[in-house]
Amino acid sequence: MATSKAMVSSPSRAAEKADAGRAIFDAALALGLGGDLLLRAWPWGLNATIWLVALCVVALALPRFESLALPRQRGNGWLWAALGFSLMLAWRSSPVLQTINVTAVVLCLGMVAFRTTARAIRLAGITEYAANLATSSVQMLVGMQVLLVRHLDWRSITAAERSPRLAAVGRGLAIAALPVLVFGALFASADIFFRDLLRDAALLSPDDVFSHLTLWALFAWLAGSYLWGSLLAEREPVPEPPRISWLRFDFIEAGVVFGLVDALFMVFVGVQFRYLFGGAGRVESSSSLTYAEYARRGFFELVAVAALAVPFLLLTHWLLPRGNSRLHRFYSGLAGLLVVLVFVVMASAVQRMRLYQETFGLTELRLYTTAFMAWLFVVFAWLALTVLRGRRDRFAFGVFIAGLAVVVGLNALNPDALIVRRNAAIAGTDRPFDSEYVLSLSPDSVPSFVANFDKMAPRERCLVGGKLQRRYLNMDGDWRSWSWGRFRAHRAVSSSDELATACD
DSSP: OHHHHHHHHHHHHHHHHHHHHHHHHHHHHHHHHHHHHHHTSSSOSHHHHHHHHHHHHHHHHGGGOGGGTOOOOSOHHHHHHHHHHHHHTTTOOOHHHHHHHHHHHHHHHHHHTOOOSSSSGGGOOHHHHHHHHHHHHHHHHHHHHHHHHHSOOHHHIIIIIIHHHHHHHHHHHHHHHHHHHHHHHHHHHHOHHHHHHHHHHHTOOHHHHHHHHHHHHHHHHHHHHHHHHHHTOOOOOOOOOOOOTTOOOOHHHHHHHHHHHHHHHHHHHHHIIIIITTOHHHHHHHSSSOHHHHHHTTHHHHHHHHHHHHHHHHHHHHHSOTTOHHHHHHHHHHHHHHHHHHHHHHHHHHHHHHHHHHHHOOOHHHHHHHHHHHHHHHHHHHHHHHGGGTOGGGHHHHHHHHHHHHHHHHHHHOHHHHHHHHHHHHOOSSSOOOHHHHHTSOGGGHHHHHHTGGGSOHHHHHHHHHHHHHHHTTOOOOGGGOOHHHHHHHHHHHTOHHHHTTTO
């Protein structure tokens, strides 16, 4: 009896998987076509938002069809988060910020298929995050292939469905041919633009056809791979890596390692208090550098030091033998001192950047590196609250959420507009407003640029005003590239009387 039940359930389960595979395949073809029609327009804006929202909606909707017997996802909240970051692609137009937003979307989509040995994703370890990221990357490459080979019943499609459907399609085409030709000819005679549209469609070159088919296949492959990986793939949780038995990390090792590292940091911090925090007079009396030139050096190196301190602390903590509470308290004291010193190093980096910006202005690289430094502040504070207090399992999730929060903050801040406002505020006779650099920024900066138009010399206003009008006054571009930032740029330029009379 048990054998017969198993024999009945096995074909039933196979049929359900075939139905689910067919649904995912059909959805992937539709998303691939949408990707070809939408995402070939550059730069991305509304088109990317529409396509990614469609992908999220499909991933949310498919498990709700009872006939497909797909497992209900526990990570639907991440799909909503991905949808939210997708909307930001139609909000801002900065290429750097767009790249960050796309990365946030991809990471949130990857969290849907997260598998962990912990009770919840928020308690998963760093190794599990890395392993899931690697697995998701591989699945995006081969997922569609697995879907085609394992989850589609090609024999049933060919024998039971394909021939009748093709015959029905053929009959429909034969019946529709005459009315389509007649109505099309009449429409072409009635409207010159419709006639041009038909002529352009009939003149598609082989290169155009190849381009459309390639993009269709590419986006269908990506969509199918993702949907298979998040809905059908059977992924085992990744356990924590085994401890290295031959590498001891006891009181002596911890004391030597942290004694040397802490001592090095303390010497550097002492130098910072003497010179960087000591004021311009001490620096200029001790070297040939001005205070700003001294502060200009080393910011990125200090950011690298702070970033490298995170894996150093995590690795040394992982090497600690379990069950030795005295050793863990000893380690926490030494590591806690290092965290405090790292905070001082980061404060030194922030002070250098502040002085640097006051003298040389703000750029995208300086702003985004400062944002990364702000994220590191949160990371070290969270590390002290979790890892050093025996709650390492909560660290990775908090760091990930902090990163997403920084991305949201950057979108709300509008980095390019902030750069313009900051540089305009420090512009003067000794440091003119760098309009050429501002012109290289995205449309997000234009309203602030127009608001500070009077900061430029009269001759420069005429030149810059003409460039802004040529670039943004007649924005007859593709609707697929629309974004709120480009819309606001067009509105700011078209409504500015100063730009219109800049050359008068």
